[in-house]
Each structure stands twice: as C-alpha cells, then as structure tokens.
Amino acid sequence: MSEIKPNDKGSSEESAEEQDWAAAKAAFDNLKSNKPRPPKPKNAVTIAVSSRTLFNMKAERKIFEEEGLEKYVAFQQEHENEPLKPGPAFPFVKALMNVNTQLRELYPDNEELFDIVLMTNNHAQVGVRLINSINHYGMLRRDLTIERFCMTGGKSPIGYLKAYLTNLYLSKSADKVIQAIDEGIAAATMFTPDTEQELSNTQxxxxxxxxxxxxxxxxxxxxxxxxxxxxxxxxxxxxxxxxxxxxxxxxxxxxxxxxxxxxxxxxxxxxxxxxxxxxxxxxxxxxxxxxxxxxxxxxxxxxxxxxxxxxxxxxxxxxxxxxxxxxxxxxxxxxxxxxxxxxxxxxxxxxxxxxxxxxxxxxxxx
The missing domain is CATH 3.40.50.1000 (HAD superfamily/HAD-like)
Incomplete structure (x- = not known):
C-alpha cells in the first residue's frame, strides 16, 4: 500500500505542501541518523549527581529550610526560565562530556561512555527549571545527553541507585552518601571550593x-x-x-x-x-x-x-x-x-x- 501524504490528490506533479512534507521527513530522518543513541546502562559508566551538586541551589535551599516546601516549589516555578548557576560537580560533568566526544571520534558506535543521571529528591514540578538549566549550558547535546532523571518527590533516591547501575553517586547530603556506601555504591559528599581555579578543557x-x-x-x-x-x-x-x-x-x-x-x-x-x-x-x-x-x-x-x-x-x-x-x-x-x-x-x-x-x-x- 502506498504511503498516504497530506492533500494527496493523485496528481503526478508534487504540490508545494507535498514538497514541504518530503523535506520535513528527510530532515527528521537525517536528525535520527546523526544523533547517536544513548548508551545502554550495562555498557556505560553511570554517574549519578544530585541537583545541588550539579547546580548552585544555596538560595533555593534556604527558602526550603526557612519557608517550607510549598514556597520552595512556587519559587522554582516562578523562576523556571532563569538558569541555575553551576555547582561543584558542574566542571566534572563537563569534563565527562569532553571525554565522550573523543571516545565517539575513535569509536563512532561505542557504548562504553560516561552517562549522567540527575538523581534528586526534588518534586517533579521543579523539573522544568532543571531541564531549562541543562539546556542553557548545552548539556543536551550529542556528546552526552542528560536524559535520565530520577525525581523522587521528597523521598530518598538511594533505593534507585542500583537500578540505574550507578558507578558513582555525588551528593551534598552526607547522610545519603553514607547510605549509598552502605549499599556498596561508590559515593562522596561534594564541597564547593573557596576560590575558583581554571581547569583543563581537554582532560x-x-x-x-x-x-x-x-x-x-x-x-x-x-x-x-x-x-x-x-x-x-x-x-x-x-x-x-x-x-x-x-x-x-x-x-x-x-x-x-x-x-x-x-x-x-x-x-x-x-x-x-x-x-x-x-x-x-x-x-x-x-x-x-x-x-x-x-x-x-x-x-x-x-x-x-x-x-x-x-x-x-x-x-x-x-x-x-x-x-x-x-x-x-x-x-x-x-x-x-x-x-x-x-x-x-x-x-x-x-x-x-x-x-x-x-x-x-x-x-x-x-
């Protein structure tokens, strides 16, 4: 059976709409072929980072602690188009992306890559601001796409780490890190340095x-x-x-x-x-x-x-x-x-x- 296109009038000559349809389909097929599939978790080196390590959420955390959850969520929604500032794990994640770029150059179909999971006990309503911030800093790109999120709505995400085949978990919460280590998962509590240093962009x-x-x-x-x-x-x-x-x-x-x-x-x-x-x-x-x-x-x-x-x-x-x-x-x-x-x-x-x-x-x- 032949493919049915919009406004197909059976004419031998392609209409302008048909040409647009064909061009759009070709562009979509090209996009699919150029964008590599994310690696399978069993092949990847999975790094789980909390939202407070990837981004600086000190001001937002203060609202949560002093004014409660509802005010915190409302604030995040009101400012969801304002990108969060980088946190202590941000340079580390960017360096992982650069490694992936070089791995893909040597092994185009390679699935042994770094894969980042945003592992947070934030509520789903905060997710839009996190996604917008990731987009703002170019972290949704073909070298490494942060596509896997785990937002647990106030509950500890530690129980999901093994399911995500996590190789390393980074958090600002010492209690969660201790729980992860007790589960046999490499984990550490991140600290922001007092001063910034220029770090390597290639290694x-x-x-x-x-x-x-x-x-x-x-x-x-x-x-x-x-x-x-x-x-x-x-x-x-x-x-x-x-x-x-x-x-x-x-x-x-x-x-x-x-x-x-x-x-x-x-x-x-x-x-x-x-x-x-x-x-x-x-x-x-x-x-x-x-x-x-x-x-x-x-x-x-x-x-x-x-x-x-x-x-x-x-x-x-x-x-x-x-x-x-x-x-x-x-x-x-x-x-x-x-x-x-x-x-x-x-x-x-x-x-x-x-x-x-x-x-x-x-x-x-x-």
Missing part, C-alpha cells in the same frame, strides 16, 4: 586518596590505635599482601576501562583521562604495598604522589583536578581553601577523628 583529571578511599581502612585503624611505628612494621611485613578494596576502587576501575579504549588506538599520550593518587603515606616506608595492590588488581594510576604527612592542598593546587576524593575532612578543608573541588568519602575509622583527635560518638539508643 578529565581525577585525584584519589588511598586508604579508606581506593583501599580499605585497615592501615588507618593501625595508625589510630597503635601509632606510626607499628603501622610501618605492619606494612613492611605485609608488603606483598594486597590491601582490601575501598569504596571507590570500582570507580577507578571504570575509569581504567575507558582509558584502555584510548590505549588500544595508540592514544595513551593523548588520553583525555588522567588519574592521581595523592596519599599521606611515605613512599619509602609504606608506598610499595600500595603500588603492588594496584598491580594485583590490574589497575594503573597515572601519577602516584606520596606526601609523608605533608598537606595535600598545595599539591592539589598544582594538579587542578576536576574532583578530589578523600576520607578525612582535614584534607578536604585544606584542599577547598586553595581552590580544589573536593568530595568527602565518609568511610572507615577516619570518621571518628577530626584533625587527629577522637570525636566523641553519641550513644546509641537501645
């Missing part, structure tokens, strides 16, 4: 602490409970025994998977992903076990920086990562003061200490 730069971030907190437990001398002896004795994995090991693994896509095309030197280990460990006394652990996992780190207890902030200021992960707020504070976008990983024994002092834990109610 994603990710810096990790070691113990209680990439690795378990077993070594930190020894330091806190028995001191440095016992720690050094322990590390030397167990130098050839790999450390247990920490909460962000799986994210480093996901980054390595994408890095190898570039290596396979002889693009190691031009790889747009660069990873850094920035640890307070000493290289001579406790560094070998760290490097041997990474080797046993089949993982690479581009730069390993052992500071032997020196402050991390000045070095991170030189690295200029799009995100820095650490389990101790002491290091997070020092990094943000000098302009580094930082993310706290609330994991392990370090959460009981601040600036080396034991924090009194509230007694649990029976």
């Amino acid at each position: 994603l730069r990710v810096a990790f602490d070691g113990d209680a971030v990439l690795f378990s907190d077993e070594s930190e437990i020894i330091v806190k409970q028995h001191g440095l001398d016992t720690f050094f002896e322990h590390e030397k004795h167990f130098e050839n025994k790999p450390l247990a994995q920490g909460p962000l090991k799986c994210f480093l693994e996901a980054l390595g998977k994408l890095q190898r896509k570039f290596y396979a095309k002889n693009e190691r030197l031009n790889c747009p992903i660069r990873t850094f280990l920035v640890t307070a460990r000493s290289a001579a006394s406790s560094g070998a076990r760290v490097l041997k652990t990474l080797r046993s996992w089949g993982l690479e780190i581009d730069e390993a920086l052992f500071l032997a207890g020196a402050p991390k902030g000045p070095l991170l200021q030189k690295i200029r990562p799009h995100i820095f992960f650490d389990d101790q707020m002491f290091h997070i504070e020092g990094a943000t003061e000098l302009g580094t976008i930082s993310a706290h990983v609330p994991y392990g024994i370090g959460q009981k200490y601040h600036k080396g002092k034991l924090i009194e834990q509230p007694e649990k109610k029976e």
Whole structure:
C-alpha cells in the first residue's frame, strides 16, 4: 500500500505542501541518523549527581529550610526560565562530556561512555527549571545527553541507585552518601571550593586518596590505635599482601576501562583521562604495598604522589583536578581553601577523628 501524504490528490506533479512534507521527513530522518543513541546502562559508566551538586541551589535551599516546601516549589516555578548557576560537580560533568566526544571520534558506535543521571529528591514540578538549566549550558547535546532523571518527590533516591547501575553517586547530603556506601555504591559528599581555579578543557583529571578511599581502612585503624611505628612494621611485613578494596576502587576501575579504549588506538599520550593518587603515606616506608595492590588488581594510576604527612592542598593546587576524593575532612578543608573541588568519602575509622583527635560518638539508643 502506498504511503498516504497530506492533500494527496493523485496528481503526478508534487504540490508545494507535498514538497514541504518530503523535506520535513528527510530532515527528521537525517536528525535520527546523526544523533547517536544513548548508551545502554550495562555498557556505560553511570554517574549519578544530585541537583545541588550539579547546580548552585544555596538560595533555593534556604527558602526550603526557612519557608517550607510549598514556597520552595512556587519559587522554582516562578523562576523556571532563569538558569541555575553551576555547582561543584558542574566542571566534572563537563569534563565527562569532553571525554565522550573523543571516545565517539575513535569509536563512532561505542557504548562504553560516561552517562549522567540527575538523581534528586526534588518534586517533579521543579523539573522544568532543571531541564531549562541543562539546556542553557548545552548539556543536551550529542556528546552526552542528560536524559535520565530520577525525581523522587521528597523521598530518598538511594533505593534507585542500583537500578540505574550507578558507578558513582555525588551528593551534598552526607547522610545519603553514607547510605549509598552502605549499599556498596561508590559515593562522596561534594564541597564547593573557596576560590575558583581554571581547569583543563581537554582532560578529565581525577585525584584519589588511598586508604579508606581506593583501599580499605585497615592501615588507618593501625595508625589510630597503635601509632606510626607499628603501622610501618605492619606494612613492611605485609608488603606483598594486597590491601582490601575501598569504596571507590570500582570507580577507578571504570575509569581504567575507558582509558584502555584510548590505549588500544595508540592514544595513551593523548588520553583525555588522567588519574592521581595523592596519599599521606611515605613512599619509602609504606608506598610499595600500595603500588603492588594496584598491580594485583590490574589497575594503573597515572601519577602516584606520596606526601609523608605533608598537606595535600598545595599539591592539589598544582594538579587542578576536576574532583578530589578523600576520607578525612582535614584534607578536604585544606584542599577547598586553595581552590580544589573536593568530595568527602565518609568511610572507615577516619570518621571518628577530626584533625587527629577522637570525636566523641553519641550513644546509641537501645
């Protein structure tokens, strides 16, 4: 059966309307062919970000806390055509887009890409402003389309993270991050730096602490409970025994998977992903076990920086990562003061200490 077109009069000559119809259909078909399909979640590296990490919603949050939910939603609707300002995760997400651009150039049909999910407990009525803000900053484009939203209407979104096959969750809520880590998902609480730094537009730069971030907190437990001398002896004795994995090991693994896509095309030197280990460990006394652990996992780190207890902030200021992960707020504070976008990983024994002092834990109610 022949296709029925509008105003088909059976004439052999095409009318102006028929020509318009054909042109519109051709343009639509061309659009479909030029826009790659979003990657299947099972193949992608999925990053879930909250609306308050992607955008600066400090003023809106104040309305919510002081005037309540209804006033907050009304404010968002009244200002839905005003784009929100970038938040702490914004440069990180833009860097992910740039990696995707380069991956698509090498592998046009590749589905091993970064995929962003906006994971928020906002109400659906706020969604229009979030979508308009994403559009304003060009985040709905062929390199990486933020098409997957999860708006839970005031309820915690943590229960959806596994369903979205999340590789990393970033939030401003420490409670939600702790819940995510308890569910076995790499997660961190984001902090906005005190000053802005110019970051790379061509390379994603990710810096990790070691113990209680990439690795378990077993070594930190020894330091806190028995001191440095016992720690050094322990590390030397167990130098050839790999450390247990920490909460962000799986994210480093996901980054390595994408890095190898570039290596396979002889693009190691031009790889747009660069990873850094920035640890307070000493290289001579406790560094070998760290490097041997990474080797046993089949993982690479581009730069390993052992500071032997020196402050991390000045070095991170030189690295200029799009995100820095650490389990101790002491290091997070020092990094943000000098302009580094930082993310706290609330994991392990370090959460009981601040600036080396034991924090009194509230007694649990029976």
